[in-house]
Amino acid sequence: MxxxxxxxxxxxxxxxxxxxxxxxxxxxxxxxxxxxxxxxVGPLKNPVKNIWIIEFGMIACVMVFPLAFIAGPIRGIPVYWRFIDCCFGIFGIIPLYIVYRDIKKLEKMINQNIAPLH
Structure with missing residues (x-):
């Protein structure tokens, strides 16, 4: 290293x-x-309407993997460094998924006319 x-x-x-x-x-x-x-900032203002931004972030996290393992060898990046790069995708998608799941729960509550708890 x-x-x-x-x-x-x-x-x-x-x-x-x-x-x-x-x-x-x-x-x-x-x-x-x-x-x-x-x-x-959009999901902070209106999470249900702006869930697509969270989905965009999750897609970007998944796209880290093909970039690391396709472009990495072409650019001469060591394998261990590519695995470090992939950690950004793994650790990025975890909070995004939690937010995504919670927005889906909120959306369901809104559709059932149940006021969300704060």
Missing amino acids: HDWLTNVYLAVKTTNQNYPYLAYGTDWLAFGHLVIAMAF
């Missing part, structure tokens, strides 16, 4: 020294994450 981290560090250092404009892409990546995160 030390060799891999050293290799990654040298790659980032060399890239930043010789091609600093490439880091601009990571700025946009961070911006994209913030924009996607803003969408998750």
Whole structure:
């Protein structure tokens, strides 16, 4: 693992020294994450109407696996690192599923005209 981290560090250092404009892409990546995160405010405001955002998040968690195991070997990412990447999908889907399940219960209560308990 030390060799891999050293290799990654040298790659980032060399890239930043010789091609600093490439880091601009990571700025946009961070911006994209913030924009996607803003969408998750929707389920806080109206969970039943915005359940699709939770489903979107769950789908994204599942999509981590094919990306890690298809793009990982192409990019030369070690297998153990791909498993670490997959943990984001596993640990991300758990709270999303809990929220999804609770929204479905809330939807059922609303459809039966039962006031939700707070």
